[in-house]
Amino acid sequence: MGIFKAYDVRGIYGEELNEKVAYRIGYFLPSLLGVNSVVVGYDTRLSTPSLYNELVKGITDSGNDVVSLGLSTTPFVYFATVYLNAECSVQITASHNSKEYNGFKISRKGALPVGGDTGLKDLEALVMSDRETPVSEKKGEIKNIKLYSTYKAFLKKWTEDYTDLKITFDLSSGMANLFAPSVFGEAKFKYLNNKLDGSFPSHEPNPLIPANCAQLSDAVVQNGSDIGVIYDGDADRVVFVDETGRFIQPDYITALIGYYYNHFKNVAGNAVVDIRTSKSTTDYLSKLGYNPVIWKVGHSFAKLKIRETDARFGGELAGHYYFKDFFWCDSGIFASILVLNTLVNLKKQGKKLSEFINELVVYANTGEINFKIDNKDEVIEELKNKYLPSASVSYDFDGYRIEYPTWWFSIRKSNTEPYLRLIVEASSKEELDSKLNELKSIIEK
Numbered sequence: 001m002g003i004f005k006a007y008d009v010r011g012i013y014g015e016e017l018n019e020k021v022a023y024r025i026g027y028f029l030p031s032l033l034g035v036n037s038v039v040v041g042y043d044t045r046l047s048t049p050s051l052y053n054e055l056v057k058g059i060t061d062s063g064n065d066v067v068s069l070g071l072s073t074t075p076f077v078y079f080a081t082v083y084l085n086a087e088c089s090v091q092i093t094a095s096h097n098s099k100e101y102n103g104f105k106i107s108r109k110g111a112l113p114v115g116g117d118t119g120l121k122d123l124e125a126l127v128m129s130d131r132e133t134p135v136s137e138k139k140g141e142i143k144n145i146k147l148y149s150t151y152k153a154f155l156k157k158w159t160e161d162y163t164d165l166k167i168t169f170d171l172s173s174g175m176a177n178l179f180a181p182s183v184f185g186e187a188k189f190k191y192l193n194n195k196l197d198g199s200f201p202s203h204e205p206n207p208l209i210p211a212n213c214a215q216l217s218d219a220v221v222q223n224g225s226d227i228g229v230i231y232d233g234d235a236d237r238v239v240f241v242d243e244t245g246r247f248i249q250p251d252y253i254t255a256l257i258g259y260y261y262n263h264f265k266n267v268a269g270n271a272v273v274d275i276r277t278s279k280s281t282t283d284y285l286s287k288l289g290y291n292p293v294i295w296k297v298g299h300s301f302a303k304l305k306i307r308e309t310d311a312r313f314g315g316e317l318a319g320h321y322y323f324k325d326f327f328w329c330d331s332g333i334f335a336s337i338l339v340l341n342t343l344v345n346l347k348k349q350g351k352k353l354s355e356f357i358n359e360l361v362v363y364a365n366t367g368e369i370n371f372k373i374d375n376k377d378e379v380i381e382e383l384k385n386k387y388l389p390s391a392s393v394s395y396d397f398d399g400y401r402i403e404y405p406t407w408w409f410s411i412r413k414s415n416t417e418p419y420l421r422l423i424v425e426a427s428s429k430e431e432l433d434s435k436l437n438e439l440k441s442i443i444e445k
Helices: 019-033 048-061 074-083 116-127 148-156 180-184 210-223 250-264 279-287 299-308 332-348 353-360 376-390 429-444
Strands: 009-012 037-042 065-071 088-092 101-108 142-144 167-170 190-192 227-231 238-242 269-274 290-295 313-315 321-323 369-371 393-395 400-403 407-413 420-426
Touching (some): 019 101, 048 065, 065 074, 074 332, 180 332, 210 227, 250 279, 250 321, 250 332, 269 299, 279 353, 376 420
Parallel strands (some): 037 065, 269 290
Antiparallel strands (some): 393 400, 407 420
């Protein structure tokens, strides 16, 4: 797979991604999007400083200006893009990937994503071409701007009094360190991995991998916390564990966010969920009066759909949560504020987070299972031919979701990694095991 993905640019630094690529992205991006200034933020990865320097050099050599935000979470860059009414922004990050990776997330005006179908393919053609990059007679300028206090004030407007909660945060040595302690309070709660370190010494910054949540789960139990909160490397995603240290499947949190908007904001209407979302979540949202809109996986698709449908919020299995109240963008910290606000209310009712989740989950679910195989299209085609004709409901974008009255499965190719991804859900554990074995036998043969 190349470094230009469906949602962003990402690859192993020094092998797939280097300073030449960064320079050429900076050089060609302004003309491609028809802008004369680019807002730039960056994470704390070890390869970031040199990539930042070359990206900025490319932008200014092309005769365009740079507005530098400094160290940034990806949601902070989205906020700055809207706040500054900027035409274009770039965040240098590899998000949840391990330390050897880096990349670029690019947005247009309004923090609209630039994805594979909205400009990245054209940018790739320019960057990978032999087109020359002559230095402009009038080079662009670099302006450093500080918006940290403005962003913190925006976030704190949404927080409630968490005095009665015990919370353990895992900041994953990543960019959540910039804002989480000051937004939630440094003295009141327990913080793990609360120093910026692009080598990610304690664990990889991917909270979807159970091993990366083990430290948090242990600390939640030891501290007697009501909840554990863990962010990924650039803080656009968040994952939670309950008071028993149990990992909460992220699409179940989408239902909890629905509870928040329904009970405290009196909101109904559309809610965008991805094609992998559990029926425990969609059924619950429907009962609350929402219309669950099933759509493609990935932030560049979700952000467009949530705007198109005027949804108040959306959520993905990967731990991305999107909010009309956050410019239709995803933010791990904003999502955790709403979850903690809800937990304050639940605790007043005498209800624990685990109890809410236990009542919500009425289907047996495998979670996402990855298969590393070469003939992905052949496997998908075989599964489609076998199961689609007799299905009661099906979705044929971003792979397939094929539903029967008592069970369903989703099969899709990853847009960022060399995997075929499977999810199976059923009304009972027995049926789930049976259907999973049936599907695995077809895939693994």
